[in-house]
Amino acid sequence: MHESIHLDDGSRVAIVGGGPAGSFTAYFLREICDRVGIEVDVDIFEAKDFxxxxxxxxxxxGGIVSESLVQMLASEGIILPDAVVQRGIQAYVLHSGPATVKITPPVNEKRIAAIYRGAGPLAPGGPVRQGLDPHLLRLAERKGAQLINRKVHVIDRDSSGKILLQCGQDRFGPYDFLVGAGGLSEATKAQFEKCLGHPVRHKTTRALIYELYLGEQAVDHFLDHSMHVFLQTFKGLEFAAIIPKGEYATVCLVGDDPGKEMADTFLASQEVTRLLPPDLDIYKRVCACKPLLNLKTLDKPYADRVALVGDSGVTRLYKDGIGAAYRLAKSLAVTAVFQGVSAHDFDNFYWKKCRQIQKDNGYGEIIFNLGEGVIKRVSPLRYGILRTVKNEQQKPGRKRFMSMAMWDTFTGSAPYKDIIKRMLRPGVASRVVFQSLVSLFAPPPRGENNDSVRRAWQALQGRREDSHPR
Ligand SMILES: Cc1cc2nc3c(=O)[nH]c(=O)nc-3n(C[C@H](O)[C@H](O)[C@H](O)COP(=O)(O)OP(=O)(O)OC[C@H]3O[C@@H](n4cnc5c(N)ncnc54)[C@H](O)[C@@H]3O)c2cc1C
Incomplete structure (x- = not known):
C-alpha cells in the first residue's frame, strides 16, 4: 500500500533552477492551485543574473523556439513579445558541399522564434537584450511565485522527510515538495541525487556556441529569415547551424568535443564562406560558450517529495529542449496538484509523460544515426534527398512529405515517430531512390546564386561609401 503525499493549503514548494523548466513548473503549479483554490507558496531559486x-x-x-511551442504557449495566452524574439524564422536552408536547398513550410501559420536566453552577447557597448529565461521567470512571478536570486549550495531532508535548502549561510524551508530544475550543473545534480537517494545518470555531449557580429543589414542580406543547417562531413562534427539574431549570427556546433580548431575549419569551409559576407572577420567572435547537451536520462528522476524536470530530468533528443521542458513541467504540476508528490504518484502519472518522450527519442536515434552513418557519408543519397526536397518546394500544396520530414527534424516541431512515418511513405521513398540514382550523374542541386547575393551586397556597400564621402 503506497501512501500519497498531498499539497494542501499552506504547503510550500521549492524550485531549484529558474530556466524554462523551473519557470514553467512554477507557472503551472500556481495557475492550477489558483484554479482549484489551494494556497501553495512557490519559491524559485535561481543563481544567475539574467x-x-x-x-x-x-x-x-541555439535559441530556437519551435513552432509547436509557440503555438502551445499561444493557447495558454502566452505570446512572446517582440523584444524577446530576435528574429522570426520562416525557412530552413540546408547546405551540403556545393548544394543548397531552401525549405519553407507549406502553411504560413508555422512560426519559429530565434531568441537569446539571457541579455545577449558579451559585446562591449552592445545593447542589453530581453532574454527568454527572464521573461518566463517574470510570467511565473506574475502568477504569484517568489523569485529568490540565490544559488542553492546544500539540499537536505528533515526528520519528517521534508526538504531543507541552504544558500551560503542562509537556510530555507522546510518545503513539502522540491522541483529539481538545475539543468546539467554537476554540483546541483549531486545535491538532487543526495535528496533522491539514488543517482540520475545522463548521457551528454558537448556543444560549442559562438556569436559572430555581422550588423543588422548584413544579417538581412546574407542570412535573411532563415536558419542555415550544414550537412558537413568532416571528422567529429555531428551538427552545425547558423541562426540569425538581431545583428549577430549564432554559430552552433555539436560534435566530438568541439573546440576552436573545429570552429575554424567549419567557418573556413566553402559552404560557410559562400554564405557569409566576404569582408567578415570570422576570427572576431564576440561571445563563446561550451554547454552540455542531454542525450539520454538513464534513471527515474524522482522520489517522495522530489522530482526533477527539464534537462535535470528527461528531455527531447537534440531538438526542442525548451518545448520538452514546457510539456513535462506542465505534467509535473498537474501530477503534484491532482495526484500527489510521492514517488508512487510520479510513477503513475508524471513518468508516463517522460516515457512518451523517451520512447520517441528512440525513433529520433534512428533518424540521427541514419543521418550520421549513411546520409552524410553517401553523397548520391544525400543529394538525392536534397533534390527530392527541392522538387517538392517548387510545387504548390501540402504534399511535400520529404520537405516536411526535414523541416520537422531540424525544427523539432513534430514527434520523431511521425517524421519516420512521413519518410517511409511509399511515394516518398521511391522518389528519393530515383533522385539518388539521378545524382550519380547530375550535378548537386544548387539554390539561390550566392555570387549575385554578394555582388548586390558589394554594390550596396559601394553606394553607401559614395554617399558618405570622407
Ligand atoms: C548547444 C545547445 C543548443 C540548444 N539549442 C536549443 C534550441 O535551439 N531550442 C531548444 O528548445 N532547446 C535547445 N537546447 C536545449 C535547451 O537549452 C535545454 O533543453 C533547456 O535549456 C532546458 O531547460 P532547463 O530549465 O531544464 O535547464 P537550464 O536552461 O540549464 O536552466 C537551469 C537553471 O538552473 C539554475 N541553477 C542550476 N543550479 C542551481 C543552484 N544550485 N541554485 C540556483 N540555481 C541553479 C541555472 O543557473 C539555470 O538558470 C540546446 C542545448 C544546447 C546545449
Missing part, C-alpha cells in the same frame, strides 16, 4: 550580458547571464543554447 541582466548580465554574455555567458554569465545566459543559459547557453
Amino acid at each position: 541582466s548580465k550580458p554574455g555567458p554569465a547571464g545566459c543559459n547557453h543554447c
Whole structure:
C-alpha cells in the first residue's frame, strides 16, 4: 500500500533552477492551485543574473523556439513579445558541399522564434537584450511565485522527510515538495541525487556556441529569415547551424568535443564562406560558450517529495529542449496538484509523460544515426534527398512529405515517430531512390546564386561609401 503525499493549503514548494523548466513548473503549479483554490507558496531559486550580458547571464543554447511551442504557449495566452524574439524564422536552408536547398513550410501559420536566453552577447557597448529565461521567470512571478536570486549550495531532508535548502549561510524551508530544475550543473545534480537517494545518470555531449557580429543589414542580406543547417562531413562534427539574431549570427556546433580548431575549419569551409559576407572577420567572435547537451536520462528522476524536470530530468533528443521542458513541467504540476508528490504518484502519472518522450527519442536515434552513418557519408543519397526536397518546394500544396520530414527534424516541431512515418511513405521513398540514382550523374542541386547575393551586397556597400564621402 503506497501512501500519497498531498499539497494542501499552506504547503510550500521549492524550485531549484529558474530556466524554462523551473519557470514553467512554477507557472503551472500556481495557475492550477489558483484554479482549484489551494494556497501553495512557490519559491524559485535561481543563481544567475539574467541582466548580465554574455555567458554569465545566459543559459547557453541555439535559441530556437519551435513552432509547436509557440503555438502551445499561444493557447495558454502566452505570446512572446517582440523584444524577446530576435528574429522570426520562416525557412530552413540546408547546405551540403556545393548544394543548397531552401525549405519553407507549406502553411504560413508555422512560426519559429530565434531568441537569446539571457541579455545577449558579451559585446562591449552592445545593447542589453530581453532574454527568454527572464521573461518566463517574470510570467511565473506574475502568477504569484517568489523569485529568490540565490544559488542553492546544500539540499537536505528533515526528520519528517521534508526538504531543507541552504544558500551560503542562509537556510530555507522546510518545503513539502522540491522541483529539481538545475539543468546539467554537476554540483546541483549531486545535491538532487543526495535528496533522491539514488543517482540520475545522463548521457551528454558537448556543444560549442559562438556569436559572430555581422550588423543588422548584413544579417538581412546574407542570412535573411532563415536558419542555415550544414550537412558537413568532416571528422567529429555531428551538427552545425547558423541562426540569425538581431545583428549577430549564432554559430552552433555539436560534435566530438568541439573546440576552436573545429570552429575554424567549419567557418573556413566553402559552404560557410559562400554564405557569409566576404569582408567578415570570422576570427572576431564576440561571445563563446561550451554547454552540455542531454542525450539520454538513464534513471527515474524522482522520489517522495522530489522530482526533477527539464534537462535535470528527461528531455527531447537534440531538438526542442525548451518545448520538452514546457510539456513535462506542465505534467509535473498537474501530477503534484491532482495526484500527489510521492514517488508512487510520479510513477503513475508524471513518468508516463517522460516515457512518451523517451520512447520517441528512440525513433529520433534512428533518424540521427541514419543521418550520421549513411546520409552524410553517401553523397548520391544525400543529394538525392536534397533534390527530392527541392522538387517538392517548387510545387504548390501540402504534399511535400520529404520537405516536411526535414523541416520537422531540424525544427523539432513534430514527434520523431511521425517524421519516420512521413519518410517511409511509399511515394516518398521511391522518389528519393530515383533522385539518388539521378545524382550519380547530375550535378548537386544548387539554390539561390550566392555570387549575385554578394555582388548586390558589394554594390550596396559601394553606394553607401559614395554617399558618405570622407
Ligand atoms: C548547444 C545547445 C543548443 C540548444 N539549442 C536549443 C534550441 O535551439 N531550442 C531548444 O528548445 N532547446 C535547445 N537546447 C536545449 C535547451 O537549452 C535545454 O533543453 C533547456 O535549456 C532546458 O531547460 P532547463 O530549465 O531544464 O535547464 P537550464 O536552461 O540549464 O536552466 C537551469 C537553471 O538552473 C539554475 N541553477 C542550476 N543550479 C542551481 C543552484 N544550485 N541554485 C540556483 N540555481 C541553479 C541555472 O543557473 C539555470 O538558470 C540546446 C542545448 C544546447 C546545449
